[in-house]
Amino acid sequence: MTLLLELSGIAKSYGGAAALADLSLAVGAGEYISILGPSGSGKSTMLRVIAGFETPDAGDVRLDGRSILAMPAHERGIGFVFQGFALFPHMSVADNVGFGLRNRSRSPVTDEAEIRRRVAEALELLGLTGLGARAVSQVSGGQKQRVALARTLVADPKIVLLDEPLGALDANLRERMMIELKRIQSQLGGTFLHVTGNEQEALAMGGRVAVLDQGRIAQISPPQTLYNQPGSVRVARFLNCYNIFQGIVGDGAFRFTDAALPLPGAAATGAAAYCIRADKVTVAEGEAPAGPGETGIAGRFIAGEYSGARVTYLFDVAGSRPVEVEYHLSHRRPRSFEAGRRYALRWPAADALVFPG
Numbered sequence: 001m002t003l004l005l006e007l008s009g010i011a012k013s014y015g016g017a018a019a020l021a022d023l024s025l026a027v028g029a030g031e032y033i034s035i036l037g038p039s040g041s042g043k044s045t046m047l048r049v050i051a052g053f054e055t056p057d058a059g060d061v062r063l064d065g066r067s068i069l070a071m072p073a074h075e076r077g078i079g080f081v082f083q084g085f086a087l088f089p090h091m092s093v094a095d096n097v098g099f100g101l102r103n104r105s106r107s108p109v110t111d112e113a114e115i116r117r118r119v120a121e122a123l124e125l126l127g128l129t130g131l132g133a134r135a136v137s138q139v140s141g142g143q144k145q146r147v148a149l150a151r152t153l154v155a156d157p158k159i160v161l162l163d164e165p166l167g168a169l170d171a172n173l174r175e176r177m178m179i180e181l182k183r184i185q186s187q188l189g190g191t192f193l194h195v196t197g198n199e200q201e202a203l204a205m206g207g208r209v210a211v212l213d214q215g216r217i218a219q220i221s222p223p224q225t226l227y228n229q230p231g232s233v234r235v236a237r238f239l240n241c242y243n244i245f246q247g248i249v250g251d252g253a254f255r256f257t258d259a260a261l262p263l264p265g266a267a268a269t270g271a272a273a274y275c276i277r278a279d280k281v282t283v284a285e286g287e288a289p290a291g292p293g294e295t296g297i298a299g300r301f302i303a304g305e306y307s308g309a310r311v312t313y314l315f316d317v318a319g320s321r322p323v324e325v326e327y328h329l330s331h332r333r334p335r336s337f338e339a340g341r342r343y344a345l346r347w348p349a350a351d352a353l354v355f356p357g
């Protein structure tokens with residue numbers, strides 16, 4: 001893959017507080033990378049540094065092998081889709097889309113016929129054909145999102161930066177736009193960096209997912225690797241699908257309160273975090289013995305939460321936050337449990353991840 005964008009050793013502080021600290025990232029041409037991180041982890045700052053709206057205190061940004069730090073934002077050829085879309089409310093859909101072509105500093109397009117043709121192409125790509133004359137104030141939220149994308153894509157950017165592009169949409173529309181975004185990217189073959197605080201969106205969209213934590217990339221991996229093998233307890237926490245127990249490793253087991261969970265592999269002794277993904281846990285009757293290779297703990301049933309294709313059951317476990325058990329209804333039947341009753345929570349011991357600290 002050809003290297004397109006390279007960030008190396010980027011630092012940026014505001015009033016002495018680091019928003020980005022020694023951040024490095026290499027992006028290949030044609031990649032779709034999700035940037036996942038909690039609020040305040042530096043996601044928007046990173047995009048603003050790439051786009052040229054912010055100057056870093058240290059480090060370099062290279063596009064096509066050349067530093068672009070000294071280049072003003074409008075000359076970088078980078079597209080930016082803003083959080084709230086930032087459309088011009090008094091202009092029509094077509095004028096919003098054409099704005100980028102007419103006003104870009106790199107070879108602005110002045111031929112009206114050419115502008116009309118390219119705007120029509122962009123509207124078609126985004127499924128907006130027929131809405132060009134409509135005022136932006138008269139289109140729906142999902143259509144505004146498409147207009148914002150069309151306005152960015154029409155200028156043929158070298159890379160598209162999307163800052164929480166689906167954050168303003170309701171869940172239904174978000175799902176549809178996720179599929180649309182993927183389709184558009186593969187149709188154009190463009191390079192996209194997509195910032196989100198939503199782990200499911202990050203995993204669904206990115207060919208690679210970069211996890212940003214306190215201004216640094218904590219892990220960058222294909223989504224399956226990240227989901228199965230988070231590299232640290234903090235990354236496991238951001239993924240929001242792991243049960244995490246704090247305790248001590250000693251004598252081949254992880255211990256917390258009165259539970260001792262055997263560890264099949266070697267783990268450093270001392271304080272540790274034990275992580276087991278919610279969909280790896282099964283529920284058995286209170287005294288049922290563990291199967292071969294299984295381990296587990298006892299928990300009292302609290303409640304179940306249905307969310308369409310899956311159901312999450314919550315169990316109260318001594319010395320821990322409620323333990324989540326996730327049943328994907330495509331391959332497990334929903335269960336009914338009695339509130340307050342004790343059940344055996346089981347999982348394959350080999351599926352646990354143990355991190356020091």
Ligand SMILES: Nc1ncnc2c1ncn2[C@@H]1O[C@H](COP(=O)(O)OP(=O)(O)OP(=O)(O)O)[C@@H](O)[C@H]1O
Nearest residue numbers: 014018019037038039040041042043044045046197
């Ligand atoms: N212009 C600014 N002035 C002062 N502090 C700032 C500025 N921009 C960002 N920060 C701080 O830098 C840190 C990173 O902010 P940033 O907006 O990049 O995070 P984020 O991950 O995009 O968060 P969110 O998901 O909430 O948008 C935060 O602590 C924020 O308060």
